[in-house]
Amino acid sequence: MQQHLIQADVRASSGKLVLSMASTPEELREVQRLRYKVFIETMGLTALASDDGLDSDEFDEHCDHLIVRDSNTLKVVGTYRLLSAARAHKLGRVYSENEFDLSRLNNVRNRIVEAGRACIHPDYRGGAVILLLWSGLAEYMRRERCDFLAGCASISLADGGHNAVAVYNALSVKHMAPVEYRVTPHLPFPYTKLEPAQTMQVPPLLKGYMRSGAWICGEPAWDPDFESADLFLLMPLANLDARYARHYGVDGQ
Incomplete structure (x- = not known):
């Protein structure tokens, strides 16, 4: 786990919330x-339950973890997992390759930060936490000199x-996305065989990506473990809308 890539001079706060980077094993836990x-x-994903009460995988130790903490209670109430291009190169893969063939992106791999495991405590979903996380993400990408954000956005299959x-x-x-950035799911979600819902509900994270200029890079994958249809997204920093650039700390040009 890399440490201190977001230094004290770029720490951000909003009321009682403070943004930082996890830097100790306890913070990772x-x-x-x-x-x-x-x-x-x-x-309610009981199939993924564990005795230690931790959601962890082999990528965690290789990633950086943005955290938002409530300074009154000291609890971590938001997090975003980031895999730099350098760490992805050392590993030989990114997490999204569990679900998608990303071979068409080989020519831009050294310019991509992969973000995932976005997570906000249910009591803190008013918008401030995600804005802090995105401001940290923008700073991280500047530090890593990366032009693209990549990751998966999940849509629950609870309604069938x-x-x-x-x-x-x-x-x-x-x-x-333009055709040169298209990816292919390993296990496609059979969206052509189902009727669409009459009333659409876009998950907040996916909605934020779309408003910020992200591309959908192909058909959805089916993730049976998380009971979701996943979209692989790629967001050029140049596509950031000006109204979001104010919050994220980038100029959007």
Whole structure:
């Protein structure tokens, strides 16, 4: 785990919330406990339950972890996992390759930061936490000299997948990536075989990506462990909308 890539001079706060980078094993465990609470307990994914109450995998030790902490309670209430291009090169892969063939992106791999495991405590979902996380992400990308953010956005299949179909059908019309950035799911979600929901609900994280200029890079993958349809997204920093650049700390040009 890399440490101190966000220094004290770029720490941000909003009221009682403070942004930093996890720098100790205990802070990483705090991150993993929050992810467990949100992904396994709150979402009811009992198949992923563990005795230690931690959501962890082999990527955690190679990634940096943005954290937002409530300075009153000292609890970690938000986190984002970041894999730099250098660390991805050393590993030989990124997390998203568990679900997608990314071979068309080989020529830009050294310019990509992969973000994942975005997680916010249910009591802190008013918007301030995600803005802090995104400001830290923008700073991290500047430090790493990377031009693209990549990652997966999940759509729950709790309704049988009908909302996922509606979301993909609607968003892919306006936000599909240029053909040279397209990826292919290893396990495709069979969206053509399901009727779309009449009322569409776009997950907040995915909505934020779309508003910030991200591309959908192909058809959705099916993640049976997390019971979701996942979209692989690529966001050029140059596409950041000016209204978001104010919050994220980049100029969006």
